[in-house]
Amino acid sequence: MQKNIMLFAVFLLSVSMFSQEDLEEVKITKKQKGIKKSYTLTTNTSLITSKELLKAACCNLAESFETNPSIDVNFSDALTGTKQIKMLGLTSPYLMITEENIPSVRGASQAYGLSFTPGTWIESVQITKGAGSVINGYESISGQINTELLKPLSDIPFFLNAYGSTDSRFELNTHFNKKLSDKWATSLFVHGNTRVAKNDMNNDGFLDNPLGKQINVLNRYQYYNPESGLVSFINFRYMNDKKQTGEVDFDKDRDRGTTNYWGSEINTERFDVSTKIGYVFKDMPYQSIGFQNAFNSHKQDSYFGLNQYDIKQNSFYSNLIFNSIINNTMNKFTTGLNFSYDQYQEFVNLTDVTRIDNSVGAFFEYTYDNTDNFSLILGGRVDNHNRLGIFVTPRLHMRYNPWKNGVIRFSAGRGKRSANIFAENQQLFASSRTFSILDSNGKVYGLNPEIAWNYGVSFSQKFKIFGNNADAGFDFYRTDFQNQVVVDVMQSPQQVLFYDLKGSSFANSLQVEFNYELIHNLNLRTAYKYYDIQTDYLRGTFQRPLQAKHRFLGNLEYETTMNDDKQWKFDFTYNWSGKQQLPYTASNPAEDQFPDFSPAYAVMNAQVTRVFSSVFEVYVGGENIGNYKQEKAILGANDPFGPNFDASIAYAPIFGQMYYAGLRFKIK
Amino acid sequence: MNKIVLIAMIMFLGFSAQAQTKKNKNLKYTTEVNGNCEQCKKRIEKAAYGVAGIKSASWDVSSHQLSVILNEEKCSPSDLNKAIAKAGHDTKDVKATEEDYDNLHSCCKYVRE
Numbered sequence: 001m002q003k004n005i006m007l008f009a010v011f012l013l014s015v016s017m018f019s020q021e022d023l024e025e026v027k028i029t030k031k032q033k034g035i036k037k038s039y040t041l042t043t044n045t046s047l048i049t050s051k052e053l054l055k056a057a058c059c060n061l062a063e064s065f066e067t068n069p070s071i072d073v074n075f076s077d078a079l080t081g082t083k084q085i086k087m088l089g090l091t092s093p094y095l096m097i098t099e100e101n102i103p104s105v106r107g108a109s110q111a112y113g114l115s116f117t118p119g120t121w122i123e124s125v126q127i128t129k130g131a132g133s134v135i136n137g138y139e140s141i142s143g144q145i146n147t148e149l150l151k152p153l154s155d156i157p158f159f160l161n162a163y164g165s166t167d168s169r170f171e172l173n174t175h176f177n178k179k180l181s182d183k184w185a186t187s188l189f190v191h192g193n194t195r196v197a198k199n200d201m202n203n204d205g206f207l208d209n210p211l212g213k214q215i216n217v218l219n220r221y222q223y224y225n226p227e228s229g230l231v232s233f234i235n236f237r238y239m240n241d242k243k244q245t246g247e248v249d250f251d252k253d254r255d256r257g258t259t260n261y262w263g264s265e266i267n268t269e270r271f272d273v274s275t276k277i278g279y280v281f282k283d284m285p286y287q288s289i290g291f292q293n294a295f296n297s298h299k300q301d302s303y304f305g306l307n308q309y310d311i312k313q314n315s316f317y318s319n320l321i322f323n324s325i326i327n328n329t330m331n332k333f334t335t336g337l338n339f340s341y342d343q344y345q346e347f348v349n350l351t352d353v354t355r356i357d358n359s360v361g362a363f364f365e366y367t368y369d370n371t372d373n374f375s376l377i378l379g380g381r382v383d384n385h386n387r388l389g390i391f392v393t394p395r396l397h398m399r400y401n402p403w404k405n406g407v408i409r410f411s412a413g414r415g416k417r418s419a420n421i422f423a424e425n426q427q428l429f430a431s432s433r434t435f436s437i438l439d440s441n442g443k444v445y446g447l448n449p450e451i452a453w454n455y456g457v458s459f460s461q462k463f464k465i466f467g468n469n470a471d472a473g474f475d476f477y478r479t480d481f482q483n484q485v486v487v488d489v490m491q492s493p494q495q496v497l498f499y500d501l502k503g504s505s506f507a508n509s510l511q512v513e514f515n516y517e518l519i520h521n522l523n524l525r526t527a528y529k530y531y532d533i534q535t536d537y538l539r540g541t542f543q544r545p546l547q548a549k550h551r552f553l554g555n556l557e558y559e560t561t562m563n564d565d566k567q568w569k570f571d572f573t574y575n576w577s578g579k580q581q582l583p584y585t586a587s588n589p590a591e592d593q594f595p596d597f598s599p600a601y602a603v604m605n606a607q608v609t610r611v612f613s614s615v616f617e618v619y620v621g622g623e624n625i626g627n628y629k630q631e632k633a634i635l636g637a638n639d640p641f642g643p644n645f646d647a648s649i650a651y652a653p654i655f656g657q658m659y660y661a662g663l664r665f666k667i668k
Numbered sequence: 669m670n671k672i673v674l675i676a677m678i679m680f681l682g683f684s685a686q687a688q689t690k691k692n693k694n695l696k697y698t699t700e701v702n703g704n705c706e707q708c709k710k711r712i713e714k715a716a717y718g719v720a721g722i723k724s725a726s727w728d729v730s731s732h733q734l735s736v737i738l739n740e741e742k743c744s745p746s747d748l749n750k751a752i753a754k755a756g757h758d759t760k761d762v763k764a765t766e767e768d769y770d771n772l773h774s775c776c777k778y779v780r781e
Contacts, residue, residue, distance in 0.1 A: 283694040284737070286724055328717050329724040371717065372710050 034557070035068065035525075037460065037471070039407045042367070042375045042399045043132070044458050044475060046070060048125040055557065055571045056605060057621060057660050059163065059171055059193065061122065061147060062114035066605060067555050067573050069513055069527030070127050071145075074546065075650040077427035078633040079245045079264065081209040082112055088129065088142040088477045088509040089531040089547055093417070093424050094452075096132060096140030099147050100233070101319075102274055102294045103136060107342060108313035109298050110424045112268065116239050118191040118216060120161050120173040123148045130456040130477055131395045131413025134363045134379035135321065135334060138393040141415035141452045142479055142507070152177060152185035152222040158667035165660035167209055168197035183225050191216040200248050201656050202629060204637040206647070208655040210245035210266075229280035229288075237272040246305070247640065256303065262640030264430060266302040286332070287324040293317070304429035305640060308349050311423055315342040332367040338383075348422050348435070353445060357418070359385035373401040387418055387443040405462035409475075412455045418444040419485040421498050428489075428496050431646040432636070438499035448500050451482040460513075470516040481505040489545055489583035490537045493592075493635070494643055503536030507544075525555040543581040546651055548600075550578035567611040571621075576602040580651050585635065592635045592644040598651040601628045615668065620661040627657040691740035694723070699749065701727060701734040702758040704778045711776070715755035719743050734759075 034052030038045065048068060056066050062083045065071040076084040085092050092114070097105035105113030125147050132144040159175035171193040179185045195212045202208065216239045223232040243266045244252060250263030274294035281287040299312040321336040342357040361383035369375040377397040384390045395413030402408060421437075422445075428435070442448035460473030484505045488497035510530040517523050529551040533544040543549065554574040560567055579597040586593060607621030630652040636644035701712055709727050712734060716725035721742025727734045736748060749762040756768040758780060769780070 283696065284723075286737075325723060327720075328722055330717055371713050 039401065039405060039460070039462070040375075040399075042369075042377045042397045042409070043128050044130055044409050044411065044456070045126055045128040048127065050123055053119055053122055053125075054609065054619075055569075056573070056607060057163070057165070057623060057662075059169075060115045060119055061117040061125075064119055064122065064125065066575070067525075067553075067571075068127070069511060069525070069529070069553050070129060070143075072529070072551060075653065076111065077430055078630070078647045078650045078654050079206065079210065079430050080112075080243060080266065080427070081245075081655075082115060082427075085114065086547070087127075087145075088454075088479060089507045089533045089544065090142040090479060091424075093419065094141040094143075094415075094479075096136060096144040097147075098136055098144065100149060100274075100276070101136060101146060102292055103139075103317060104147075106139070107298070107315065107344065107420055108300060108311045108346075108423050109270070110420060111426050112241070112266070116214075116216065116241065116268075116270065117147060118171075118173055118189070118193075120159070120175070121149050121189050121191070121218065123150045129458075129475065130411035131397070131415070131454050133377070134365055134381045134393055134395050135336070136319070137338065137340075138361070138381060138383055138391070139415060139417040141417070141450075141454055142477070149218075149220070150175070150187065150189075152187040152220055153179075153224055155185075155187055156666055156668050160665040161662060163660060163662035165658055167195070167199055167655060167658045169193065169195045169209070169212075171662075184221065184223050186219065186221045189216075189218040189220075198248050199655065202633055202654065204632075204634055205247050205249075206262075206634055206637060207245050207248060208633075210243040212241070212243045214239070214241040216240075229282060231276075231278040231280075233274075233276040235272065235274045237270075239268070239270040239272075241266075241268045243267070257306070259306070259641045262305045262645070264302070264304045266300065268298070268300045270296065270298045272296040284324075286329050289323070290319075290321040292319045292321075302426075302429075304426075305645075307429040308347070309422060309426060309429055310345075310347045312345040313342060315340065317341075326366075330369055330371060332369075333365065334367075335362075335364045337362050338381075344420075346422065353422070355387075355444070357385065357387055359383050359388070375399045388416060388449045391416060407458075407460050409458045410456070412453070414451070414453050416449055416451045418449050419447065421445055421447070421485060421487070425487055425496070427648045431496075431648050432641075432643050433489075433494060433496045433646070433648075436495060436497050438497055442500065445498070447485050447498060448483050450484050452479050452484070453482070454479045465516060468517040468519070470514070472512075472514045474510065474512045476510050477508070479507040484535070486535060486537065488537050490539050490542050491584065493583070493585045493588050493646065497538070499538075501536065503541075505535040507531070507533040509533075521561065522556070522558045525553070525557075527553045529553075539584070545581050545583045546649070548577040548580045552576040562611075565611070565614045567609075569607075569609040569611070571607045571609075573605045574602060575604075576600070577652075582651065583646075583649055585646075585649075588635070588644050594632070594635070594649060601652050602626060603628060603653060615666045616664070618661070618663045620659070622657060622659045624653050624655070624657050628653060629656045630654055693739045693741060695738050695740050695745075696735070697738055697745050697748070698733055698735045699745070700732050700760045701752055702732060702778045702781065703727065703729075704776055705729065707773060708757065708776050708778070711755055712752060712757055715751050715757075716748060719748050719751045722748065 036047040053064050065073050072086045074084045076082040093110055128144040132140045155177040157177050161173040163171040174190045176188045193214045199208045218237045220235040246263030247261040250261040255261045276292045278290040294317045297314050301310050318339040323334050325332050338361045340359050344355050346353045361381050363381035365379035367377045379395045381393045393414050397411045400408045437446050440446040456477035458475030462471045484501040486499055486501050513527045515525045533547055556572045559569040578600045582594045582598055603624050604626045605623045609619040611617040633654045635646040636642055712727045713725045716722050721739040723737045725736045749759045752759050753762040753764040756764050756772045758764050
């Protein structure tokens with residue numbers, strides 16, 4: 001008997017020893033969230049992780065915001081298939097868009113720039129609502145979007161992504177990564193996409209999506225030496241994108257420059273070189289110095305029917321940053337110098353509007369953090385710009401945690417920019433509108449710089465409902481334009497007028513958000529947004545055209561618990577858009593008119609991902625599965641060279657439903 | 669000969685004394701501080717920052733290690749230890765008074781060694 005007990009005890013002990021060994025091998029991996037919101041950051045910033053980007057087709061950066069409440073995705077026109085983003089109701093020219101903190105989408109690349117960053121290259125995206133930091137420049141007014149690309153030192157050796165869809169678009173992404181030494185690593189990203197077949201689902205004789213080809217190559221090097229404190233990045237990038245759109249029967253070799261058929265080509269070639277070098281002082285981890293330089297050349301040759309538009313921008317950007325503390329790390333500061341040079345060679349229907357812009361500026365930003373419940377960022381910069389003059393840009397952010405898991409934020413700031421009216425509004429070339437600039441005293445196309453103040457407050461609270469995580473919050477922002485370059489399509493359907501604001505222009509935006517983990521692994525995200533964006537036009541005060549006053553976003557995600565590296569993921573997104581003010585068309589013949597407001601509509605997207613192992617996964621999905629289509633996409637489609645032709649008024653999807661499938665393969 | 673050795677010794681002593689007086693503006697100093705939770709972390713770091721000359725301070729909840737960078741021209745590690753103890757937390761070198769310990773929030777009352 002005793003023997004048995006002994007044996008049993010030995011057995012138990014050995015079992016417990018075994019199980020202990022087993023326990024040691026259990027890895028606790030915290031589930032990564034798609035959108036991370038911080039309760040300790042001073043700015044109202046949300047972080048989109050690569051996980052979120054895998055939830056939708058997400059072929060490129062422009063398409064990666066479909067599931068994000070802070071950013072609205074719209075269609076820029078009825079021809080190019082380009083998605084346009086808005087934040088606080090203002091279009092992307094009013095945002096500072098940076099790639100690894102170097103301004104990327106600006107000037108000539110404003111219209112299509114976001115579609116030139118393939119989705120698979122992205123590691124994360126930070127979205128900051130409101131004024132933002134002064135470190136990268138003075139141009140941002142309603143927010144900042146910074147994209148971080150995959151880092152060579154932490155990337156996997158090989159990645160392959162193939163994608164195909166029913167609108168006949170195909171994509172191939174390949175990533176190669178190599179560690180050159182313990183301090184050097186390099187990545188080579190090659191992206192190609194093409195749309196090969198002509199689609200005309202609404203039978204108006206025009207392509208719903210452009211035929212296209214893009215090749216995009218990035219080679220980057222990363223250096224990191226922890227002993228000396230030196231870090232560096234060097235990037236080389238080449239991109240060539242060709243689009244053709246217009247009438248189905250248009251043959252570019254035969255019909256260009258004629259009135260046989262209406263057609264358009266947009267060909268872009270871009271080359272980028274950027275370098276970064278940083279040094280963290282020895283024995284002083286809070287003190288560092290950084291130096292960034294970027295050169296890029298962006299060339300777009302295009303025609304829209306008989307309108308010809310060519311722009312080439314060569315630009316150089318340089319930023320020297322010094323970070324340190326005053327007394328202790330509760331008081332930090334960042335200071336430095338910026339230099340930028342932009343040479344625009346721009347031809348609008350062969351009229352030369354070439355110009356050179358340059359600016360030099362100094363900035364200082366002070367951060368106070370009481371390490372507990374309050375922080376503040378006070379920044380300012382002084383710039384000397386050859387067209388904008390000498391001016392000061394102040395910005396302030398504050399954060400206060402009144403209680404546990406709650407945060408209140410406030411921000412205010414000023415932004416100033418010169419509007420690149422043709423590059424930013426080039427969808428209007430796809431119409432019979434004549435372009436008129438009514439002012440002539442300003443320094444950019446005869447117009448004055450745009451100046452705006454932005455103020456915002458937000459509140460967010462985390463809590464539990466029936467033991468499950470939930471959070472709710474709201475934010476309210478107001479942008480007040482002191483001067484704005486008004487793009488007036490409210491006067492006449494045959495004209496677009498550009499003039500300096502006379503009267504008032506403002507944008508109010510309110511967002512209410514509620515997120516809840518309904519049951520384990522099933523997450524609900526909802527947001528309601530209200531926009532009141534009014535501008536005084538010549539004909540009176542109107543809501544900004546093509547902007548819905550009410551929007552609603554719902555997103556449901558479910559994933560099974562990972563079992564032996566196998567997993568299912570389901571995702572469903574519902575986007576509802578209320579009625580939108582449309583450009584004035586009442587003076588056209590009845591068949592070429594839009595009503596004053598568009599109807600409300602909803603778009604639904606869904607995706608299923610099957611993870612077979614840590615190296616292989618497959619996904620299928622559908623966009624706009626409710627098959628909503630804008631009833632009349634192009635005005636005057638029967639007579640594209642007549643006075644009523646207009647393909648620039650897109651308030652809803654043109655194409656209808658689209659299904660896609662893709663695979664991801666990794667070598668780790 | 670003896671004289672030379674003596675001179676050399678004095679010189680050596682003098683040098684080392686000088687080296688000692690040359691104070692490090694960025695001295696890294698790590699010590700163990702007893703505590704429990706996130707609230708303790710805030711209190712400990714706040715107390716550390718309250719000492720003039722402490723440039724950065726970070727206390728790790730799980731390892732109980734307080735890592736600071738301090739300017740020796742303005743303060744010494746013992747100034748830091750005293751300030752932490754005053755806030756109610758025992759350090760390796762200086763213990764908190766019974767009274768200061770009792771002032772801690774109930775969840776922060778760590779087990780004293």
